[in-house]
Amino acid sequence: MPLTLVLVVAVIVLVVALLFAAKLKGGGADGERPYYAKKPLTTAERVLYFRLVRALPDKIILAQIYLSRLIG
Numbered sequence: 774m775p776l777t778l779v780l781v782v783a784v785i786v787l788v789v790a791l792l793f794a795a796k797l798k799g800g801g802a803d804g805e806r807p808y809y810a811k812k813p814l815t816t817a818e819r820v821l822y823f824r825l826v827r828a829l830p831d832k833i834i835l836a837q838i839y840l841s842r843l844i845g
Contacts, residue, residue: 813838 814822814836825834 811842813842 818836822834822836
């Protein structure tokens, strides 16, 4: 019984790995990936962030960034 379970899990992992590799290799219609880099903060947000970091050196300043700002 345990050998059968190990074999089933191994086959599932292999299929998922092959699908993932095929997706990475495929890219977009012109062969490039359809994603592009975006800056997570606008210029005004960056200025404010660094002013806060300088003004409060003993505090941790966290910027809230939407996921859509990271992936386009």
